Amino acid sequence: MFSRNNSNISFRTSIISNCTYSLSVGIKVDEFCYSMSRQSEINGHRTLKTYSVSDSYGRFGVHNSLSCWEDNKFRETFEENLQFIHMYPYGDSIPYIQELGLTGPFMESSAIKIPVFVTAASSNHFLEVQAQIKNLHNIVYPNYINLKFIFYDIGLSETEKEMVKKHCRCEYRSFPFEKFPEHVKFLNGYTFKPLIAQIVLNEYGFMLWMDASVRFLTGKLDNLFQMAVKDGVKLILGGLGVGYRTDPLTFKYLGEDPCLYADKNEIEASFILLYRNHFTIETIMRPWVSCALTSGCMYFPGSQKRISCYNQKGLGFCHRFDQSIMSIILWRLYHANFGKVLIPGIFFDIQKENTSRYFESLEKKSSATVV
Structure with a gap:
């Protein structure tokens, strides 16, 4: 592991070694990694453990495995893992992080008890977000x-914009793509999501992000809000291991070892509660946002073609963008006590096929009332 300083900001690069990969996505693994593995096997000093992925449909095939040395581990203490995250590269984010409130001082939002609700949608999710509203x-x-509810327009038509403004009972905002690097405009890279989260967190101190597919099962959320204030971040677990659903280029950029994340389930970034304090901003939001702003970390050319995690095989067989990065950050921090950041109980559901022409129905009711 190596480090260098530039303008008082630390950068780190590292060689990922001590691992063997079973790959079927055409990515060449460093020869040093293979030679280390073979040498260690011959000497008999270490034991390989193979992680395999399968499901009831057998979609992923027999080649979907990752072999790692059993002594590959996270750093021993919370403080050491915290420092590891603080050494992630800042990349292209340096011109933006001060304006986004990521350089301090970090004020805690002690008086805020109810988060600002936030969502975003483009035209292809317009019916879905109407069902959410x-x-x-x-x-x-x-x-x-x-309740304060902010709706971010990331690609609506003029007619759709006017319908949101009229019926949403929310604050309408157009996302300022022009202020950020060019790659943020690619919606399938999901880099807009960490940026929106930080903008709102910097303004209000407490926010609840919802993908358009989120549907609340109860309106009694006080206990959930209290847990988020206490712990700084709350979310839910998703499906397969982060090592399988994150492109190896992302691990390489961060200086992380995919082996550490082979059996760590990814988190779902569809619903996130974030509370502003020094720890949340410096250790979770700054690396998440910095990665979003840097082409080659969360998003890189061609990565949008790898969002589908079906009918693929091998390590890094798909890539989950904002979700992958948040998973890496939180697992490194809380691998010994991951329950701390998870939402207990069921407060909401994900319903991606649930759509509605809600605004049209409101228009009809309004017209009938006038008549």
Whole structure:
């Protein structure tokens, strides 16, 4: 592991070794990695452990395995893993991080008890987000009269914009793509999500991000909000291991070892509660946002073609962008106590096929009332 200083900011690069990969995605593994593995096997000093992925449909095939040395481990103490994250490269984010409130001082939001709700949508999710807004109006709004809800437009038509402004009962915002690097405009790279989260967190101190597919099952959320204030971040677990659903280029950029994440389930970035304090901003948001702003970390040319995790095989057989990076950060921090950041109980559901023409129905009701 090596480090260098530039303008008082630390950067780190590292060689990932002590691992063997079973790959079927055409990525060449460093020869040093293979030679180390063979030498260690011959000497008999270490034991290989193979992780395999399968499901009830057998979609991933027999080649989907990752062999790692059993003594590959995270750093021993929380503080050491914290320092490891602080050494992630800043990349292309340096011109932006001060304006985004990522350089300090970091003020804790001690007076805020209810988060600002935030979502975003483009035209291809317009019916889906209408169903979400209907759900919010019916389930959540009755319990929180002064709820603040921000809607980010990331690609709506003019007609759709006007419908949101008229019926959403929210603050409409157009996402400022022009302020950020060119790659942020590629929506399938999901780099806009960490940026929106940080913008709102910097303004209000407490935010709840919802993908358009989120549907609340209850409007009584006080206990959930209290847990988020206490722990700084709350979310849910997703599916397969982070090592399989993250491109090897991302691990290489961060100086991380995919072997450490082979059996660590990814988190779901569809629903995230974030509370602003020094720790949350410096250790979670800064690396997440820095990666989003840097082409070659969260997003890189061609990566949008690898979002599908079906009918693929091998280590890094797909890439989950914002979700992958957040998973790496949180597993490194909380691998010994990951339950600390998980949401207990069921407060919401993910319903990607659930759509509605809610705004049209409101228009009809309004017209009928006028008549």
